[in-house]
Amino acid sequence: MMVTRVHQPFRLLITDDNRSFRETLREILEDRPWLDLMEAESGEEAVELVRQVRVDIVLLDMHMHVMTGLDTLRVLKSLDAIRPCILITSDANDELRRHARDANAFSVLRKPVPRQELTSVVTNALISAYQITDPDVGLQ
Incomplete structure (x- = not known):
């Protein structure tokens, strides 16, 4: 399936219950003009955001309260199988x-992710x- 994007950055959702780690990921990625960054502090918040707005890619901490990153990934994939989800974990x-x-x-x-x-x-x-x-290409 070919996806055509015109004048829109890809929306990336950073999901981690640790604010400091979310800020670190934001600092690494914020200078990419092709990314529009969003944050969620739980799997539940990530699912709610994805249901409300377009999200193109998701970074998920594995160990969050209530919904783990893996649980969240499964829900997100059921909503949109194409959207890539990347798990981040210390183990x-x-x-x-x-x-x-x-x-x-x-x-x-x-x-820590290099x-x-x-x-x-x-x-x-x-x-x-x-x-x-x-x-x-998505910005042209």
């Missing part, structure tokens, strides 16, 4: 990676999901 073991793969996560990143790895995975997720050659 990226084989079992979690298997569960994430089964839930169609785009990737699982280990905390700047280059985060930007590369986000870029690759957008390219893969929306069949573009470069995220800047």
Whole structure:
């Protein structure tokens, strides 16, 4: 499926119950003109936001209260299977990676996430999901 975007950045939702970590991710990604950043502090808030506004890609902390990142990912994928979701966790073991793969996560990143790895995975997720050659294409 080819997605055509005109003059709109991709909307990325950062979901983590730790405000400091959300701010760190925002600092890493905020200088990308092809991203419009949003934040949620829980899985429940992320699901509610996705139901209200267009969200193109989601970063999810694994360990949040009530809904884990994996639980949230499953709900988000049921709403839109194309939207890439990336799990971020301090304990990226084989079992979690298997569960994430089964839930169609785009990737699982280990905390602390190196700047280059985060930007590369986000870029690759957008390219893969929306069949573009470069995220800047969405702004032209």
